[in-house]
Amino acid sequence: MVGVSEIEAARERLKAHIAATPLVRSESLSGQVGVPVFLKLENHQPTGSFKLRGATNALLCLSEEERRNGLVTASTGNHGRALAHAASTQGLTATICLSALVPHNKVEAIRKLGAQVCITGKSQDDAMEEVERFVREKGMNAIPPFDDPRIIAGQGTIGLEIIDALPDVGTVLVPLSGGGLAAGIAAAVKAKRPEAKVIGISMRRGAAMQASLAAGKPVEVEELDTLADSLGGGIGLHNRWTFNMCRALLDDVILLDEDEIAAGIRHAAEIEGEIIEGAAAVGIAAVLAGKIRPDGPTAIIVSGGNIDPEQHRAIMENSYRRAG
Numbered sequence: 001m002v003g004v005s006e007i008e009a010a011r012e013r014l015k016a017h018i019a020a021t022p023l024v025r026s027e028s029l030s031g032q033v034g035v036p037v038f039l040k041l042e043n044h045q046p047t048g049s050f051k052l053r054g055a056t057n058a059l060l061c062l063s064e065e066e067r068r069n070g071l072v073t074a075s076t077g078n079h080g081r082a083l084a085h086a087a088s089t090q091g092l093t094a095t096i097c098l099s100a101l102v103p104h105n106k107v108e109a110i111r112k113l114g115a116q117v118c119i120t121g122k123s124q125d126d127a128m129e130e131v132e133r134f135v136r137e138k139g140m141n142a143i144p145p146f147d148d149p150r151i152i153a154g155q156g157t158i159g160l161e162i163i164d165a166l167p168d169v170g171t172v173l174v175p176l177s178g179g180g181l182a183a184g185i186a187a188a189v190k191a192k193r194p195e196a197k198v199i200g201i202s203m204r205r206g207a208a209m210q211a212s213l214a215a216g217k218p219v220e221v222e223e224l225d226t227l228a229d230s231l232g233g234g235i236g237l238h239n240r241w242t243f244n245m246c247r248a249l250l251d252d253v254i255l256l257d258e259d260e261i262a263a264g265i266r267h268a269a270e271i272e273g274e275i276i277e278g279a280a281a282v283g284i285a286a287v288l289a290g291k292i293r294p295d296g297p298t299a300i301i302v303s304g305g306n307i308d309p310e311q312h313r314a315i316m317e318n319s320y321r322r323a324g
């Protein structure tokens with residue numbers, strides 16, 4: 001498991017590169033559940049998501065030789081964008097493998113950062129296979145989106161910031177896909193405050209970590225179209241880090257329907273004044289749906305804001321195309 005000392009080291013390393021994001025109180029959600037509720041606004045991070053933390057930490061850990069051999073990754077969009085950004089600020093070029101499910105706005109944003117974009121297959125798993133080919137054939141260095149101790153430690157710095165700002169935190173709600181975010185945050189929060197609960201939240205359509213935890217081992221789950229597109233993809237049948245950490249550290253996993261996620265996106269825009277993507281809305285959505293009984297002051301990770309503007313408008317008008 002990744003420990004709190006590695007997360008503290010990542011925080012030191014990232015100091016000059018990553019801004020601490022705001023933790024703001026939501027009057028509306030606090031009133032709804034009867035405990036103070038705070039939003040950790042990672043949508044304010046450069047590149048629009050928390051993924052910049054892990055990607056930057058991983059890059060800063062590479063040797064000169066590893067940097068020279070080239071960087072490659074697979075991504076549902078935000079990790080690729082973060083790695084492309086981190087690479088360009090250090091004069092490096094990254095190759096980002098994306099499946100056809102990644103929304104157009106995310107693909108374009110990655111291209112604009114000067115990365116090599118390679119679109120392949122119909123799922124995150126297909127994109128990951130392409131990465132393995134680049135590693136095998138070109139000797140490039142893979143920077144995985146979640147199952148890597150450097151990535152987990154980078155994402156875990158969010159947990160340290162929450163503890164500093166809210167030392168009596170009781171519950172932390174974390175969007176859950178591959179589990180790098182949840183594993184890192186849970187490791188940091190539980191080291192500092194063991195009694196706090198950390199709850200993972202996924203969409204019902206293709207919840208790979210939840211299915212794997214239920215099965216007691218990593219399992220494959222069909223990747224489906226969902227409003228929470230950044231939560232799509234498997235955890236890898238050969239998962240080394242995040243599965244065990246999520247199994248040991250998460251107190252619960254909650255699943256949401258598409259309409260509940262849409263309601264979370266609308267609440268964020270109308271009440272909190274934040275434009276956020278589906279994956280980032282699941283914590284708010286779980287509270288609105290009455291699926292969380294928070295224990296003490298509650299922090300919700302609002303993980304990113306990279307939603308296609310057309311889709312956001314359709315969700316606001318409740319005229320979006322429903323998946324499934």
Ligand SMILES: *Cc1c(COP(=O)(O)O)cnc(C)c1O
Binds near residue numbers: 182279
């Ligand atoms: C990647 C991502 C997640 C999930 O992170 P994992 O480490 O894969 O669990 C949640 N929200 C957003 C916006 C993301 O980009």
